[in-house]
Amino acid sequence: MTGADFTFIAAMLKERSGLIITPDKGYLLETRLGPIVREHGLRSLSALMDLLRQPGSDAVRAQVVDAMTTNETSFFRDSHPFDTLRKSVIPTLIERRAGTRALRIWSAACSTGQEPYSLAMILKDHFPALSGWKIEIVATDISPSVLDRAREGVYSTFEVQRGMPIQMLVRHFEQVGESWRIKDDLRRNINFRRANLLDDLSALGGFDIVLCRNVLIYFDQPTKTRILGAIAGRTAPDGALLLGGAESVFGLSEAFAGLPGLKGVYGPTGKTQSKPAKPAWPPLPLPAAS
Numbered sequence: 001m002t003g004a005d006f007t008f009i010a011a012m013l014k015e016r017s018g019l020i021i022t023p024d025k026g027y028l029l030e031t032r033l034g035p036i037v038r039e040h041g042l043r044s045l046s047a048l049m050d051l052l053r054q055p056g057s058d059a060v061r062a063q064v065v066d067a068m069t070t071n072e073t074s075f076f077r078d079s080h081p082f083d084t085l086r087k088s089v090i091p092t093l094i095e096r097r098a099g100t101r102a103l104r105i106w107s108a109a110c111s112t113g114q115e116p117y118s119l120a121m122i123l124k125d126h127f128p129a130l131s132g133w134k135i136e137i138v139a140t141d142i143s144p145s146v147l148d149r150a151r152e153g154v155y156s157t158f159e160v161q162r163g164m165p166i167q168m169l170v171r172h173f174e175q176v177g178e179s180w181r182i183k184d185d186l187r188r189n190i191n192f193r194r195a196n197l198l199d200d201l202s203a204l205g206g207f208d209i210v211l212c213r214n215v216l217i218y219f220d221q222p223t224k225t226r227i228l229g230a231i232a233g234r235t236a237p238d239g240a241l242l243l244g245g246a247e248s249v250f251g252l253s254e255a256f257a258g259l260p261g262l263k264g265v266y267g268p269t270g271k272t273q274s275k276p277a278k279p280a281w282p283p284l285p286l287p288a289a290s
């Protein structure tokens, strides 16, 4: 692959998905795009680049973007955010939504579904009082292939053993041959949809809780700022955003500020410009997360 090819594919990926690919990660192109090269009967990665440059190659471009996404995930990933949700965020929002008895939650880069299913299990196991509420979990991703897997809700033994307590496996999954399928009552509760975080997200509506975890790390600073602003526009003024362990709003956006005592949880400030602001969460007393 030539330098011009690299510049072309890096620009295309950034424009279409936000993904930043630097020359030291060039090997990822070889490993992830190799199957597409073979599928289209091409001789090399350069030939694929030539195909992508042609007008009318939109389907192959989409296939390339999909293949370049990193979909690493697990049930109850990092455990701490899910403890915070269970002990602090969800109880506080239940109190605040007692009038409307409705909660909308968004898993904004849901990959193969482990994140929204973890949430659904927590709601079902720990908040029986929500059974008469209107609860909606919307789970989105840019990648159609991971969404297909998420909708199917079938996982290998290795996948279910990573991070999920055995009692939850027994309660919420049924064994199908060598695999485990999430039970229908949880699957039905999740609305899986394709959405690119770079696009207009207004059709998704507003949310009380947003999980946007382990995806901003792939973007450059302006893209992170832009996406945080867009998510703020979709988050209730007293709602909450959870980011991944290596992610923060610090230095990127004034649209959110950290909630006191809740690591990795942010509340919208109502600000889009660089002025110090406070989120709408205090003064409600929040139990410590751990």
Ligand SMILES: C[S@@+](CC[C@H](N)C(=O)[O-])C[C@H]1O[C@@H](n2cnc3c(N)ncnc32)[C@H](O)[C@@H]1O
Residues within 6 Å of the ligand: 016, 017, 018, 019, 069, 070, 071, 072, 073, 074, 077, 108, 109, 110, 111, 112, 115, 140, 141, 142, 143, 146, 195, 196, 197, 198, 212, 213, 214, 215, 244
């Ligand atoms: C590493 S996974 C994180 C999954 C899950 N949130 C977690 O923390 O375990 C990142 C996901 O972000 C998705 N993604 C990448 N760029 C995206 C974009 N522009 N819009 C929406 N999703 C995107 C990828 O397809 C991938 O499934």
